[in-house]
Amino acid sequence: EPEVTQTPSHQVTQMGQEVILRCVPISNHLYFYWYRQILGQKVEFLVSFYNNEISEKSEIFDDQFSVERPDGSNFTLKIRSTKLEDSAMYFCASSAGADGYTFGSGTRLTVV
């Protein structure tokens, strides 16, 4: 069964450093998403991406965040200057449209 692949699985970074989280969505999917989940809490929407541009973003997705699809297969989330409160599990998801999302296994980001 097709999978969404995320790397790395864990990332520890110092406050103020930049991090890039990587995702390979399912190849025939057209819609891509980033969500995050702080430990034990709900899954929060960050951004959706379609046709090589952001289609929606949440209030969490401020100027410190950016997304790219650099080569037609990878989908990246960059956090420019990490804060302690950015510590969370970050999930990438993709969908074909009027269908469920397939989530990757996540990147656990710890900011120290």
Add this chain to the structure above:
Amino acid sequence: QQPVQSPQAVILREGEDAVINCSSSKALYSVHWYRQKHGEAPVFLMILLKGGEQKGHEKISASFNEKKQQSSLYLTASQLSYSGTYFCGTELYGNNRLAFGKGNQVVVIP
């Protein structure tokens, strides 16, 4: 836009039934249901698009009311594997995002 899920937690014995609910203050384009086990990613169960729709996945089924503001998930003859947190994700018309509720924690015991 965040949907409200209830009850927060359910404990049931293997073989018992349970109903968990998801409601919105606005009419929805769709409702998704996902199950997340501890330390894992959410896994898609089903999507409902039409008012009055009902769908099933194994012995788990869901309904979407006529006004498209409420969905219920029915766990029938529960199995140990049903344990996890169930999230509903709701999508409004014209949006391209799912808003997730806080989840219903389901624990099935032998």
